[in-house]
Amino acid sequence: MTFFVDQSLAISIVLSLMHFCWQAVLIASVVGALAWTMHDPRWRYRTLLAGMFGMVNCPVLNYVMVCRQETDSTTVPRSVVVQPRPSTMTLNATGQQGADRVPATKADAMTLNAVVSPVARPFNLNHYAPFVVDVYLVGVAGMMARVLIGLWGGRQLRRQSTSVLDEGLQEILMRQVERIGVKFVPVLAYCDCVDVPAVVGLLKPAILLPFSMTAGLSLDQLEAVIAHELAHLRRYDHLVNVLQRIVESIFFFHPAVWWLSNRIRLEREHCADDLAIGSSLSPLDYAGSLLRVAELSHSARFRGATFAASLLITGRPSTLRRRVARLLGSQSETMVRLQHPWMVVVTLLVGLVLFLGPREIPCNRSEQAMADEVVSTRMSPAIDDVSSTVDETSFEVRRPIAAEKPQEETAKVRVKPRDKIDEAIDEALGIMTRLQLSMGNGEKSHSPWQLMHWIQGFGSSCLIKTGNVDRPTMTGEEWIASGPEFLGEPVWQLTEAGACAHPFTRPFMFQGHPGQFLAWIGAGGVPIEFPLKAKDRAGKYHEVTVRDVVNDTKRRVNRREEMTWTLWALANYESFDTEWKSNENETWSIERLAEYEAGQRIVGAPEWGCPRLFALATALNKYRQFVQTIDVALPASWQKVHDLLVQETERARLSQVWNGVLCVEKHSKDLNHRMHLAASHLTWLSISVDDKTLDQPWMRQSIQQLCEDYVEHQNDCRDVAVVCHAAYALRQLRERRERLIAVIEAQ
Incomplete structure (x- = not known):
């Protein structure tokens, strides 16, 4: 079987990722506990981002340490001691080479050369490392394809949008740009393919407003929506979110990475909410705008493939409730919840397979086939x-x-x-x-x-x-x-x-x-x-x-x-x-x-x-x-x-x-x-x-x-x-x- 990477490199990668498994859990636990003690969402956001940055560095450091350890281990003196002298093959009693004897019957073959017992092969990670790395690389490729499709989808949404020409909305946009402190004026456009306001584009971002939503919102509510999206642009959240998606793609197998990433998105929305309210908006009116946007988007069935920070990061009512409760002054405790609990089960199963793998692999050949093989005298013609x-x-x-003696004497x-x-x-x-x-x-x-x-x-x-x-x-x-x-x-x-x-x-x-x-x-x-x-x-x-x-x-x-x-x-x-x-x-x-x-x-x-x-x-x-x-x-x-x-x-x-x-x-x-x-x-x-x-x-x-x-x-x-x-x-x-x-x- 041909693998994408050679075995020595695969072993180093697997060992690095195995150590990353417990390191990521430890980092997520520490930063989660620290964030829970903080009241300011900005500090919580920074702490969680630092934790994700630490997760990214762990496999790199692990790889360096594994390679250094392998290098050191190959230079430590060990015993290489045997003194076998060159010799001829062992002779039997008849003077013929002992290995030359072949059983004359299948019964003799079963007695002398039976190898039909299970072949004991203790599980060795070295043997399976290339396969594990190949599977991992396929998973990373699939997740990265998801990121690229999302970026391409955002580009398509930008092309299908129509610029807003309404002077009232343009005036609101300019006013909020000045108040929030955005260094550039983004494009404001309508788009039929989104059901919630969203930011698309990396170098030249644009704010997309759903046609169906703008008709059901007042100017004050639209101003709250625009202020929220500008707050994301002011914080460069659209760029951080792309990097975050790449990290998720590389460490797609680890539940702790997904949990930390979802916490970062929630705190990002809290930071954007605070920045938008700081631009002379009333918390009560802003919370009402959130509820109205959720109501209008509830019946929409299309979900645009954007990787920008949107007003509602998920469609879960619990997320919206937490944001609204926080804006209204409730200090309810943030729940610590795994967004992908099934991955915990998968991780445990993989661990069991790696460390408690099969101890014996039975031979594929039957006793009859082995006997036939031993007594067969067919050889290659050349x-x-x-x-x-x-x-x-x-x-x-x-x-x-x-001159040769009967076979039975040799066997004795x-x-x-x-x-x-x-x-x-x-x-x-x-x-x-x-x-x-x-x-x-x-x-x-x-x-x-x-x-x-x-x-x-x-x-x-x-x-x-x-x-x-x-x-x-x-x-x-x-x-x-x-x-x-x-x-x-x-x-x-x-x-x-x-x-x-x-x-x-x-x-x-x-x-x-x-x-x-x-x-x-x-x-x-x-x-x-x-x-x-x-x-x-x-x-x-x-x-x-x-x-x-x-x-x-x-x-x-x-x-x-x-x-x-x-x-x-x-x-x-x-x-x-x-x-x-x-x-x-x-x-x-x-x-x-x-x-x-x-x-x-x-x-x-x-x-x-x-x-x-x-x-x-x-x-x-x-x-x-x-x-x-x-x-x-x-x-x-x-x-x-x-x-x-x-x-x-x-x-x-x-x-x-x-x-x-x-x-x-x-x-x-x-x-x-x-x-x-x-x-x-x-x-x-x-x-x-x-x-x-x-x-x-x-x-x-x-x-x-x-x-x-x-x-x-x-x-x-x-x-x-x-x-x-x-x-x-x-x-x-x-x-x-x-x-x-x-x-x-x-x-």
Whole structure:
């Protein structure tokens, strides 16, 4: 779902308006009590206006405070401590990958992979904030449209009116202008479309008199009417009233705003009455004029759409009675009454929904559908990288080979899932690990970039199709060690410092950044002494090891290229205190390289900055292993890395949309793009957050949603990078959760 505003802005707006709810009630109560103690309507009017001005400022100040609090919270050091080491997938007793097992029957599927229990999703305002803000903005737009229609209606009334040419009325107008002190002479006109005297227009206001009313009023009564309208113009009430309507439109949801606004209108009429009487009019005659105008307008059915201050602010008899009683000297107490009591009920209901919302949302899929989904072996006929040129190959479902043992043996050695998150992870990985890529030397094979990414996602023991009938598959390690070539170019090249991966030629072919292939095979669990075959310029292959690639990578460190994957690779293979000199004779270490990377931008970096954050988390975990404790004070360089990870973790949490997807940019409707973004963030979060954060609702929901998205759209997810990121993140999360389960069981 696409929203008008992004989530972080929506959260700030919602929090500001929520605080405004109690602040407006407090302000209305205080100014109402103060106004009740005052006898002069002018002071009551000023006090109530000040209260409305305070209400307008409250949300602005709230927003500033909320933004400042969020900024402060992202810079407070928190624990980001886990030390998961890159490892291959857990093997079962038969030597096959444990996640590769799929129930053979629907009954087994219901036993091992049932996820039909309600998905516990505690109500989180972060998820619903964009929807709440969208509804609020629609309401504001509707109320503002009402204001604009009213202004347009006043303009139309002005055009349909006829100027008064009667010399007697013009003389009354000039006399009252002078007595009341109006600085300009407004137009006096007749209009058939109004039933009460009114002021229309903002810059050039005019006083409109109903035709039917002027015939039933004496000159003295008309003078009282004109004096009242001039009193409004003298006080600029027509301008204040428009601003008041705008405030009502912005805070249309709050009953306290409407109550205060109606009190302001009543006091405005009292002030206009006093000013009109002060122009040598008798209070008794003026009160009689009010009653006569009310009598003549009672039978009229048309109500002009004006936003000017009229003689009778409402058609309620109680308002007229209070005004007349006051003019005649009665000091009756003003009643405090809500003009829109139904809004109180609506406000309470909204509060209950926000704070006592649903605690559980049941899954939409039935048990039968889930069982069908688990045992289904239908896969997409082709799964490609959306940007790759080698997109004619296909994934295939892994079929049991002759050496594999029966399924029941595998099930016996699996750790029993603790809850639905573990079940969802097992189900998604069970589907992913049935997929295979194809090695080869032609365009119809998957590229080295895709195969190396696959090894990072599924571990070095993952199986790759060879296209050979005698040996249909080989492991990722065997492919790496075989001296592979692609389009006639070797994957590993011999160099003076050792060996390196083939440099970039075109997107998604060979490695795109320095150290990328080394980082991926390190994450896949390939050891540093693992043998490789590198080709020299003469076309001859030489025996090398991963250590030779590490040595060459260290020599190539510089400040001109993207060093993210270099840090990732060296943090996997080198000890923390290792120092070396680059080809530019600059001394480097993992700590210095991490400090350099922490100073680079995250927003706008490749893949939303997730590889950089993953590399930094890997390096920080390496340092944690080196010092053997998490309580030691961090040096300034590592504190910088730590604070950045904390800040980006909070940004990821705040970016979570209503369904749990982590989305640091505008929510995309494209499935592969959305899952790529979510999986990339879970990749670095899976090794960065501590155990407590890992079990928080927002983190659990993001994991659950990624698993559900892949299971539901497994036939539509065609991006190799998406599957690799998701598989790596889920493998790390499963390993951490199984380690936690083992600790809990041991205790």
